[in-house]
Amino acid sequence: MALGPGPEFDRIRSIAHRLGARAHGLGDDCALLPDGDRTLAVSTDLSVEGVHFRLDWIEPAEAGWRACAGALSDLAAMGAVPVGVLPAIAVPRQASEDDLVALAGGIGDAAGAVGAPVIGGDLSSGPVWSIAITVLGRAERPVTRAGASPDDGIWVTGTLGGARAALEAWRRGETPEPGARAAFARPEPRIAAGRWLSAHGARAMLDLSDGLAGDAGHLAAASDVRLELALESVPVAAAAIAAAKRLDLPVQQFAAEGGEDYELLVALPSDFAAADVREFEEACRIALTRVGTVKRGGGVRAELAGRPLTLRGYDHFR
Amino acid sequence: MALGPGPEFDRIRSIAHRLGARAHGLGDDCALLPDGDRTLAVSTDLSVEGVHFRLDWIEPAEAGWRACAGALSDLAAMGAVPVGVLPAIAVPRQASEDDLVALAGGIGDAAGAVGAPVIGGDLSSGPVWSIAITVLGRAERPVTRAGASPDDGIWVTGTLGGARAALEAWRRGETPEPGARAAFARPEPRIAAGRWLSAHGARAMLDLSDGLAGDAGHLAAASDVRLELALESVPVAAAAIAAAKRLDLPVQQFAAEGGEDYELLVALPSDFAAADVREFEEACRIALTRVGTVKRGGGVRAELAGRPLTLRGYDHFR
Incomplete structure (x- = not known):
């Protein structure tokens, strides 16, 4: 692939x-x-x-x-x-x-x-x-990174940026706030969410270990499509808000560039509707938020407040 | 277990x-x-x-x-x-x-x-x-460490002590002879031999990574039996002979205490015969040698030339 x-x-x-x-x-x-x-x-x-x-x-x-x-x-x-x-x-x-x-x-x-x-x-x-x-x-029905098609919606589970907030605090020699610390130290693998999404039409899926910015690129490459991300929509962890302000970064950019949240990034058919979201959230007890759309082409294009934004990936290999 | x-x-x-x-x-x-x-x-x-x-x-x-x-x-x-x-x-x-x-x-x-x-x-x-x-x-028929019964024969594939000969040379700052070096650097996993033995009645089996001395103890514990080893019979790698002499050890003891040979130690029914050995050696192109017998009891008893010998195991965890 x-x-x-x-x-x-x-x-x-x-x-x-x-x-x-x-x-x-x-x-x-x-x-x-x-x-x-x-x-x-x-x-x-x-x-x-x-x-x-x-x-x-x-x-x-x-x-x-x-x-x-x-x-x-x-x-x-x-x-x-x-x-x-x-x-x-x-x-x-x-x-x-x-x-x-x-x-x-x-x-x-x-x-x-x-x-x-x-x-x-x-x-x-x-x-x-x-x-x-x-x-x-x-x-029963494994979902790879390779099945996204133009017009699919791009969605994420939970909220992003919590683990990064903890890392940034530790790197400054400070104690992260409890929510940030828990996001880093005790992430919950989204097993139930992954099964639900697989059973409800997920076309391509991966987990966010390299951050939304990095992993969107992996999904785009594997599916041979372009991902357009509307960063306003990115669900930001509460713990990430103050952390982003300290770095003078838009909170959505901070969250999208953070790694190791272990939420799921998933391409769902364009007719996946508000009623489906409610059913997911009731079954899995976490949020499911649309953050973009699949287009023909390649790579990732992210916009925040109508302006293109180049996102940095998160590299573990350092 | x-x-x-x-x-x-x-x-x-x-x-x-x-x-x-x-x-x-x-x-x-x-x-x-x-x-x-x-x-x-x-x-x-x-x-x-x-x-x-x-x-x-x-x-x-x-x-x-x-x-x-x-x-x-x-x-x-x-x-x-x-x-x-x-x-x-x-x-x-x-x-x-x-x-x-x-x-x-x-x-x-x-x-x-x-x-x-x-x-x-x-x-x-x-x-x-x-x-x-x-x-x-x-x-088809997995062979664990736990199935050996009294009267079974204890057998090993290939020859032992080659990897230890290489290790001893390197630890002295010398260059091991090619046979010893190859035994350490390019061991052959005994896949074909393991399949053959599984298909021909093997009751318990493990691979010799901790040495005959250590691994015989694991087989005895898992099967809840005693292993009596006749060390005269241990098949010694050619490269181990000179190495044992340098340490002033009986070659069979040197070979039985060496680790990481990745040969198989197997309990076979007592009626496993010379004709079966020939069939194995023709099919797998390595030796199969009887080195002991399963008895009631626990632990390992080794004898060399009629005298009991306490073998040291080989510990990777150091």
Whole structure:
């Protein structure tokens, strides 16, 4: 499939070129394997201390929860039901057994919250905590990044910018407000929302780990379409408002450029209506907000208050 | 299931205790999930620079091959056919793109050698190379560690001690001989052998990553039996002979205490005969050697030349 822009994707392209026929279907949220009349979805997601989290910011149990929730979010983006989780954890030599048990407990809690058992894993020592979480799920009708068509609406679940608000505070040496901290430390994988959207006509879906700006580009590339985003509509997390003001950024831009919210970005048919939104919000207890439209062409065009705005993506690979 | 001895297993026990009902079936080579009339086998295996390998010892492509072969070896130990591989790679900031492509190429080559495509994965930066490989396979009749019964024979594939010979040389600052180096850098996952043994009555099986000494203890614990090993019979890699002499150790002890040979340790029914061995060796092109017998009781008892010998296990978690 066509991969979107960004340095991590450049590296994936180089690897895919080297592997040739040995690589199949790289670049979506999950690998898909036939599984009787359903599909098995598998994903593996790496969370490294000092890159994705710091233990002077969050507790070991939160680092485990967050790593696992981020991996489960890839199943949500396929509309899959989680069936099992396998963590591979590198443990610093100076870490206590209590820290390991707390971190693994956070992984188990995030998995347990969506009904998935921990079914295997691996342990090693290492210079820093490194948490690779593999998740397996089953989907009746998996939704890839590649099915968006012109005239589809572009929608997001929940609110954006909360995790970024926490990161910006920590980077200034401050304590984030509780809502921002929770968005970063305890994200909720949108499993129920992903299943609902898959069952109600979702054409293309992915989870917002690289931010709306970055992930819209991935959806556009995979579906070979252009995404037009109306940033006024972006649902902004309450915690992001003050944080955006500090940076003198429009709140919607702050939210659209923030990463790791683990909400879903989804293309829905143009006749998806207000009644459908109410049904979603009643079933899933989170918001569903239209933020744009699919057009012919390529790339992403964002406007705020009638003016084009170039959005920065969020790069984990740093 | 009952877990064997060793510090890594102590940690797994602590984690399993914390997870309670959130953990299922930890401690075997693979997690098993029903998959129509077959079984899906999944395993994840972590390989960390400075712990499992060093890049002044082996090339990036070999580090990738070795990490992937070690993970595939867990599928071999279940009698499973590989269907896909997902690498999650942490890349040091100073590493070149060529090194990443070479390492990922080694992963792809090891997967391709047993017919499995790379179907997904993840990239991050990190302080050292850290390679988490998830493998998926399908088994008609998965063989766990838990089925050995009194009177079964205990057998190993191939020869042992080669990887340890390489490690001992590198640790002395020397260059290992080519056979030893290849055993460490390019192990062959015993996929065909595992399938053959599964189809010919294997009752319990695991792969030798912790060494015969350590892994015999895991098989004994999981099957709730005692293993009596006759060390005279241990098939010793040619490269291990000189290496054992340097340490003034009996060659069989050197081989039995070495780790990471990725051969299979298997319990076969007592009527498994010389004709069966010939059939195996013709089909799989490697040796199959009886090294012991299953008895009632617990633990492992090893004898060399009629004298009991206490074997040291091989601990990766250091």
